[in-house]
């Protein structure tokens with residue numbers, strides 16, 4: 029598999045990432061499940077977005093190629109119910125290419141609002157019903173296996189009878205015992221669940237755990253005669269900082285659908301960041317036809333909706349993702365641009381080509397800069413870069429402890445003009 033769809037990659041970028049990859053294939057028909065409006069909003073430091081912000085996000089999700097959005101727990105409050113109904117109507121009214129899911133406990137009263145919304149909005153809401161499956165959850169809740177099986181079967185039956193697709197979610201799967209999981213998975217398949225969602229609820233998993241769990245789940249599905257009928261979801265959290273890596277490995281190991289949230293916003297330290305999952309798959313040569321130029325808008329909208337700032341050094345969408353003040357870096361980018369080679373300029377000092385995602389390389393002037401930065405800055409603004417002017421700006425930059433603002437540079441330009 030070639031690393032990028034770019035015909036020039038093979039001769040100009042030697043790709044060590046590809047060694048050993050051959051033969052191990054991330055399935056090309058992977059799908060994406062966006063949890064921003066459910067798990068994302070479980071973070072204690074987010075503000076609950078208003079409905080207009082939620083609708084805007086729904087539109088952006090459909091633009092970046094999300095297949096299904098989990099849009100809340102309609103059973104949790106009247107406001108949640110109303111928002112979910114409104115979002116479902118937005119999807120049907122605008123024929124957005126986006127499926128919807130709603131979360132609920134394996135409790136009938138959490139499922140019935142989803143049935144009502146499906147009927148009123150004319151959309152099949154995927155029922156994402158969860159119950160804790162690990163010994164640690166069982167201990168805290170005093171649940172025995174029979175209780176969990178009975179509750180789960182009852183909830184799945186209600187949803188299936190209403191004609192809704194069901195993803196059966198074993199909370200804390202990554203710390204659950206295999207005998208417990210085997211019993212629950214078989215029960216869910218027998219009762220008509222079309223997906224088993226493996227949850228790293230507390231961010232415990234490493235890639236080895238992901239591989240073992242997915243292999244185990246596949247063997248249960250196959251052994252139960254449901255191969256090709258029941259799909260596997262991966263839902264991961266970032267407590268060990270491994271959410272993105274685990275999500276990518278989950279796809280590699282055979283998960284059909286992967287969950288993520290904008291900017292990784294979610295419970296505690298969050299989930300796998302959806303934009304980074306998409307970014308990495310794009311760079312692996314997958315998602316060739318997916319237009320990801322709306323990712324900046326998706327992340328900015330999510331950040332604004334929950335009242336967060338995107339960190340300046342955040343990949344892809346952070347302010348500095350494609351910005352340099354460094355003399356050696358800037359000189360090389362400028363040389364590439366001077367050759368009229370946009371491809372080269374976008375890759376020479378960037379592991380992620382900005383143009384692929386609707387962004388561009390930026391060069392600024394600071395204490396680490398050289399004459400190239402200043403020349404470039406002036407030419408971009410159609411100001412003649414005389415030797416004296418370049419030297420004066422560079423002197424100011426070298427004596428400064430920050431990147432020069434446009435105003436600061438223009439003040440030097442005016443000062444030199446006035447001489």
Ligand SMILES: CC(=O)SCCNC(=O)CCNC(=O)[C@H](O)C(C)(C)COP(=O)(O)OP(=O)(O)OC[C@H]1O[C@@H](n2cnc3c(N)ncnc32)[C@H](O)[C@@H]1OP(=O)(O)O
Pocket residue numbers: 067070101103104105133134135158159160169179199
């Ligand atoms: C997959 C996940 O991320 S889990 C997180 C899901 N999201 C949320 O919890 C956010 C929205 N939640 C809420 O608004 C509220 O917690 C509600 C409406 C769901 C429930 O509120 P309350 O009835 O007041 O219960 P409370 O929140 O105090 O406790 C949760 C209850 O759910 C129970 N519960 C949790 N999962 C299940 C389940 N699968 N089946 C049955 N009961 C369950 C707990 O045992 C506890 O019951 P208890 O009150 O009898 O001890």
